[in-house]
Amino acid sequence: MIFRLAALFLAVLPWCGRAKAQESAVTEPRGIYTVKIPGAPSAGTTARTYLGVQLLPDRRFVGLVQSVNGATLRLQYFGDHHLVADPARLCYLHVLTGDGRGFVTDITEYRTTELVCAENLTPWVTPGTQILIRPHPLLSDLLGTANTYGLGEGTDADSADNVVIWDPDTQQERVFYFHSTRARWEEKGIVEDAGGATLRYPHGFYIVRRTPGTLRIKISGEIGANAILLPARPGACVFSLPVNLTGSLDAMVRATGDHAVVSGPNARKADLLTFEETSTGMQRGPFYHLSRGKFSGWREVGVNDSTAAIQPMDFLSTLILRRESGNGRVLVEGSLEPPATPRPPLPPDPEPGEVPLKGEFAMPPTPPVGVSFLIETSTDLQTWTTYASPVQENGKLVFDLPSGQGRAFYRLRVTIF
Amino acid sequence: MSPVLPSLIFCALACSPLPAGTVVITSVADPQHSGTPLTALDGIPLAAGTLIRVGAFPGMDDDEVLDLAAQGGLAGIHGAFTPFGSTFAIGQGVDGAAGGFEIAAKETSANAPWLGEVVSLCVETASGEFLVARFPGATFAATSDTGLEPLLALHLADARIIVGSRAAANRIATSTVPQAGSFGTWLAGHPGITDPLMKLPSADADGDGRSNFLEYATGGNPASGDDPPPCWIQADGSGGWWVRFRHVPGLGSVRYTLQASANPAQSWTDAGGALTPDPESPATMRLRVPPPLDPSGFFRLVVESAP
Numbered sequence: 001m002i003f004r005l006a007a008l009f010l011a012v013l014p015w016c017g018r019a020k021a022q023e024s025a026v027t028e029p030r031g032i033y034t035v036k037i038p039g040a041p042s043a044g045t046t047a048r049t050y051l052g053v054q055l056l057p058d059r060r061f062v063g064l065v066q067s068v069n070g071a072t073l074r075l076q077y078f079g080d081h082h083l084v085a086d087p088a089r090l091c092y093l094h095v096l097t098g099d100g101r102g103f104v105t106d107i108t109e110y111r112t113t114e115l116v117c118a119e120n121l122t123p124w125v126t127p128g129t130q131i132l133i134r135p136h137p138l139l140s141d142l143l144g145t146a147n148t149y150g151l152g153e154g155t156d157a158d159s160a161d162n163v164v165i166w167d168p169d170t171q172q173e174r175v176f177y178f179h180s181t182r183a184r185w186e187e188k189g190i191v192e193d194a195g196g197a198t199l200r201y202p203h204g205f206y207i208v209r210r211t212p213g214t215l216r217i218k219i220s221g222e223i224g225a226n227a228i229l230l231p232a233r234p235g236a237c238v239f240s241l242p243v244n245l246t247g248s249l250d251a252m253v254r255a256t257g258d259h260a261v262v263s264g265p266n267a268r269k270a271d272l273l274t275f276e277e278t279s280t281g282m283q284r285g286p287f288y289h290l291s292r293g294k295f296s297g298w299r300e301v302g303v304n305d306s307t308a309a310i311q312p313m314d315f316l317s318t319l320i321l322r323r324e325s326g327n328g329r330v331l332v333e334g335s336l337e338p339p340a341t342p343r344p345p346l347p348p349d350p351e352p353g354e355v356p357l358k359g360e361f362a363m364p365p366t367p368p369v370g371v372s373f374l375i376e377t378s379t380d381l382q383t384w385t386t387y388a389s390p391v392q393e394n395g396k397l398v399f400d401l402p403s404g405q406g407r408a409f410y411r412l413r414v415t416i417f
Numbered sequence: 418m419s420p421v422l423p424s425l426i427f428c429a430l431a432c433s434p435l436p437a438g439t440v441v442i443t444s445v446a447d448p449q450h451s452g453t454p455l456t457a458l459d460g461i462p463l464a465a466g467t468l469i470r471v472g473a474f475p476g477m478d479d480d481e482v483l484d485l486a487a488q489g490g491l492a493g494i495h496g497a498f499t500p501f502g503s504t505f506a507i508g509q510g511v512d513g514a515a516g517g518f519e520i521a522a523k524e525t526s527a528n529a530p531w532l533g534e535v536v537s538l539c540v541e542t543a544s545g546e547f548l549v550a551r552f553p554g555a556t557f558a559a560t561s562d563t564g565l566e567p568l569l570a571l572h573l574a575d576a577r578i579i580v581g582s583r584a585a586a587n588r589i590a591t592s593t594v595p596q597a598g599s600f601g602t603w604l605a606g607h608p609g610i611t612d613p614l615m616k617l618p619s620a621d622a623d624g625d626g627r628s629n630f631l632e633y634a635t636g637g638n639p640a641s642g643d644d645p646p647p648c649w650i651q652a653d654g655s656g657g658w659w660v661r662f663r664h665v666p667g668l669g670s671v672r673y674t675l676q677a678s679a680n681p682a683q684s685w686t687d688a689g690g691a692l693t694p695d696p697e698s699p700a701t702m703r704l705r706v707p708p709p710l711d712p713s714g715f716f717r718l719v720v721e722s723a724p
Contacts, residue, residue, distance in 0.1 A: 175563050208562055266443040266446070266519060267441045268443050268450070303510065304509065304510065304511075304512045
């Protein structure tokens with residue numbers, strides 16, 4: 001842990017040269033979203049909130065590939081390949097450049113001079129391709145080992161709030177809940193600690209509330225804006241989307257060419273896409289990509305002249321892609337470029353008596369004397385404003401997050417006097 | 418984007434609650450599904466005022482729905498039909514194209530009478546004609562607390578038309594109130610036929626050379642050999658001919674196909690052309706054979722129960 005904190009702090013240093021004054025520097029921005037999770041409207045009912053995973057655990061490696069052989073690859077200028085492993089987590093490899101841009105596959109084995117992946121890399125990676133290695137998030141990362149945000153607990157899944165991961169291969173859900181007496185996350189029907197359950201990127205998940213009252217949770221991490229090849233399967237898949245500040249269907253989902261959605265002459269023959277809006281609890285779509293003779297373009301089923309495909313969505317929207325048959329991959333683009341027209345801010349809509357949430361940045365155990373810290377915030381990664389002076393708590397710089405719901409980015413400004 | 422658009426976006430979102438299930442139905446053609454426009458009985462494509470509802474007839478099979486329509490008309494259908502989601506209109510989802518539609522019905526109620534029932538479609542024109550279609554094998558699935566919301570994507574061409582008019586392979590029209598109910602109910606109206614073997618669709622109870630099913634589909638009497646011919650040819654007075662046949666409006670599951678051949682001992686093919694209702698008799702369909710005429714030609718009517 002100390003190693004990671006120090007590494008993060010050192011990452012500030014390269015930014016010094018970009019600052020107006022030599023004595024000031026900023027960290028890379030991180031995303032911190034506050035999300036409202038509505039409770040069940042009445043006894044015996046449920047409320048569902050979809051959540052994408054786009055604020056991610058810290059990357060373990062970004063660099064170039066030296067060689068590829070089937071599912072095995074070697075990194076350029078890298079020593080012992082065991083160093084990129086995260087002992088506690090399953091990591092994935094994400095292709096950032098080249099024809100395989102967006103490809104994601106798990107890393108199954110670490111060897112001294114090479115990595116072994118779950119899939120053949122040859123179609124996706126060549127020497128010189130830039131890749132990223134990152135751990136998949138865990139259930140306990142997102143919701144806390146001890147149920148940080150107070151989801152309804154119970155002695156079985158049917159009496160508690162549920163965290164649901166949809167398995168696209170079996171077309172079945174995996175249901176998790178916080179066991180009230182064993183005080184740990186468990187999977188439905190399995191008596192063992194499930195806090196380490198992996199939320200496999202780029203899949204999404206959803207929370208089913210059986211208990212009343214709106215909760216507020218925090219999602220934070222590195223901003224995942226790289227393009228993703230979503231692995232589509234027959235039936236339904238629940239996908240997280242990369243951060244895309246333009247955030248419209250038209251701008252995000254590839255409709256033609258390689259790794260496009262299945263287009264069709266009607267809604268029966270094409271992939272159907274619905275977007276679950278976390279901020280509103282509403283659904284957009286279904287949409288499909290029409291290809292009929294000279295007519296081509298996104299359509300919203302049942303809507304004439306719909307402009308919904310070009311309208312911005314909540315960053316955190318989750319995509320449910322339904323496909324009739326055949327495996328495939330669909331390229332979804334992220335973007336940190338702000339939209340031409342600024343988006344309206346998400347209404348915070350705070351709940352009465354909501355529990356305050358705190359943001360945090362790592363810091364070295366013993367910061368140098370004469371260093372001060374400020375938190376800056378932005379919603380478009382372009383315009384930054386000073387937000388707060390953090391306080392030091394347990395080796396972290398902590399600050400209060402705004403009330404209600406929000407999608408914001410934060411960075412730490414470090415000033416050396 | 419205009420300054421007011423963002424607020425409109427949020428307004429639009431607020432009007433679309435998370436559904437417990439979605440049913441997508443299209444009539445748009447694709448390589449596996451022909452898709453000629455839906456028409457009224459007079460052959461004119463249905464216009465924008467025509468309403469479309471998705472739903473179910475809880476506890477009823479196809480024959481019971483047809484019998485209900487024959488006995489109670491559109492009011493009877495309304496009474497038994499449980500709608501799923503909103504009401505739509507012809508032209509919706511297809512930029513207003515007459516006779517077409519592509520809709521997504523969404524419903525938020527998790528526990529409702531349509532669960533486990535066959536997905537059905539009701540189309541109702543402003544003039545009171547209607548069509549009832551059901552999708553064999555497509556049922557409203559129950560929504561579990563933790564499973565994904567069900568979504569069905571269906572094509573009208575895969576539906577079984579219960580009430581309506583169906584000609585050739587793909588021409589579907591609305592209809593007036595069916596003049597007969599299901600085959601079983603119709604035959605029960607002829608109590609003189611008691612032999613179970615003579616009650617089969619393929620049997621010829623009155624020995625007039627026409628099967629019971631042909632009599633059913635062409636408005637004949639299965640207990641009488643005096644029925645007029647179901648198909649005939651007349652000169653049109655301008656050098657061509659009219660080929661006419663009797664049908665029973667409203668029997669959507671009966672498909673009528675007029676076939677032609679130059680030599681009846683050889684192959685028969687679809688006669689082609691446009692079958693239209695005879696303005697003088699709604700129970701008669703006709704096909705015009707324009708001049709110049711071939712030296713000889715033969716026509717026959719094929720009636721079959723559509724799958």
